[in-house]
Amino acid sequence: MANNFDEDGVGSLSVWAKRCYLAGRALMEDALRPHGLGTTQYYVLHRLATAGPTMQRDFARLLQVERATMSIVIAALVKKGLVEQIPDAVDQRQKLLRLTAAGAILWKELPDLGFIRDAAFGGLSETDIQTAARVLRTATERLQRRLKGDMP
Amino acid sequence: MANNFDEDGVGSLSVWAKRCYLAGRALMEDALRPHGLGTTQYYVLHRLATAGPTMQRDFARLLQVERATMSIVIAALVKKGLVEQIPDAVDQRQKLLRLTAAGAILWKELPDLGFIRDAAFGGLSETDIQTAARVLRTATERLQRRLKGDMP
DNA sequence: ACAACCTTGTTAGATAGCAAACAATATGTC
DNA sequence: GACATATTGTTTGCTATCTAACAAGGTTGT
Numbered sequence: 120m121a122n123n124f125d126e127d128g129v130g131s132l133s134v135w136a137k138r139c140y141l142a143g144r145a146l147m148e149d150a151l152r153p154h155g156l157g158t159t160q161y162y163v164l165h166r167l168a169t170a171g172p173t174m175q176r177d178f179a180r181l182l183q184v185e186r187a188t189m190s191i192v193i194a195a196l197v198k199k200g201l202v203e204q205i206p207d208a209v210d211q212r213q214k215l216l217r218l219t220a221a222g223a224i225l226w227k228e229l230p231d232l233g234f235i236r237d238a239a240f241g242g243l244s245e246t247d248i249q250t251a252a253r254v255l256r257t258a259t260e261r262l263q264r265r266l267k268g269d270m271p
Numbered sequence: 272m273a274n275n276f277d278e279d280g281v282g283s284l285s286v287w288a289k290r291c292y293l294a295g296r297a298l299m300e301d302a303l304r305p306h307g308l309g310t311t312q313y314y315v316l317h318r319l320a321t322a323g324p325t326m327q328r329d330f331a332r333l334l335q336v337e338r339a340t341m342s343i344v345i346a347a348l349v350k351k352g353l354v355e356q357i358p359d360a361v362d363q364r365q366k367l368l369r370l371t372a373a374g375a376i377l378w379k380e381l382p383d384l385g386f387i388r389d390a391a392f393g394g395l396s397e398t399d400i401q402t403a404a405r406v407l408r409t410a411t412e413r414l415q416r417r418l419k420g421d422m423p
Numbered sequence: 424a425c426a427a428c429c430t431t432g433t434t435a436g437a438t439a440g441c442a443a444a445c446a447a448t449a450t451g452t453c
Numbered sequence: 454g455a456c457a458t459a460t461t462g463t464t465t466g467c468t469a470t471c472t473a474a475c476a477a478g479g480t481t482g483t
Binding site: 131132133136142145149239240248250251252255256262 | 283290335407414
């Protein structure tokens, strides 16, 4: 993805997908670093602050990451005292996540990250953006189909 | 990037850029895992096998990663005995990287990864792909400009 | 010559991602 | 009821990435 021995045609699209993702994430991290948060931690707080308490199980689907990854992100938030993990009354396996008071206070202090999207895509042709999104979505779905044992 | 509370327009493009990158990387990792390599390690071997010995310094530029990241990737390859790090005769700071015999043998055994690109983008409209690449490149360059202290 | 600066590489500590294996808990089926 | 299976979360160990701080080696300016 990130080599430069294939910089044209189809090759460069994968390269730019990677670089675009990493550059956007780096800007997010710069904005969040003063608050001691990472990007995925931010998404978790966002969800809890705007949609209320949520099962940990559901975050894997929502954020499209593995259970193991969620475990680690949540553990970091719990260690910082921003999120509580409450075992469900009827199914002890599941854990409900909820903002703590400290988490709610921190959430209010966080900057608006919309400027990143504006910086990246503001002013570009809407149809070009939609074409790009469609191409990447198609490619992603094909790759994911192949990942999920769709192969001989 | 990976939330699902902003799934349309400009928002979804960043989401799909991330997912496309990660899905492609996951397929690469599946193909390389039997050989005990990671994706960036593969790119380093590719360069050394096809372009010959290369200064470690230059890899940061070629692969667009930080010196610190290269240090870690190279250290892994050296530990596996696939790459040698040779201090330059005239400038002791710089290190030349070279495939070992074992590295050259392993390289020949590695599978061709072109199928991933074909799986992702094969058959899609060439102009759509170029539009997508142009949009992502523009966005990336804007983000990188802002990252490099181009801000008020 | 010497001090100030620049370049290169490494280390430490952090986030984020995965797979594989494990533990605990539900939910089947017989 | 008991054993097999599925779900949920954690742990371990790996890759990849970053920043920040450091060490060591060149370069430059006076």
